[in-house]
Amino acid sequence: MIVSDPLLALRQKVVHATNPSGFVPEARSFHPHITLARARGRADGRDFKDLRTVFANPLDFPAFAAREFLLYESFLESAAARYEIRDRFLLTD
Numbered sequence: 436m437i438v439s440d441p442l443l444a445l446r447q448k449v450v451h452a453t454n455p456s457g458f459v460p461e462a463r464s465f466h467p468h469i470t471l472a473r474a475r476g477r478a479d480g481r482d483f484k485d486l487r488t489v490f491a492n493p494l495d496f497p498a499f500a501a502r503e504f505l506l507y508e509s510f511l512e513s514a515a516a517r518y519e520i521r522d523r524f525l526l527t528d
Contacts, residue, residue: 501526
């Protein structure tokens with residue numbers, strides 16, 4: 436995967452902004468992604484069997500322009516995860 440310079444710059448801004456709070460950047464290679472679904476506590480993936488069938492072929496997403504990036508903090512609770520926005524980063528000049 437080729438990562439664009441603006442996306443790498445955004446990553447650096449996020450790393451720089453979160454360092455004072457004690458966040459340590461991951462050592463593994465940066466692979467930008469969007470999480471569409473997560474199986475909580477189930478490694479066998481049964482919850483996603485139908486999804487894998489529907490999305491068996493690569494999807495063709497339309498191009499879009501993001502105006503902002505939201506940094507979330509997740510709280511794993513017994514019923515479900517809860518997410519709170521911690522900061523907003525505008526992506527326009």
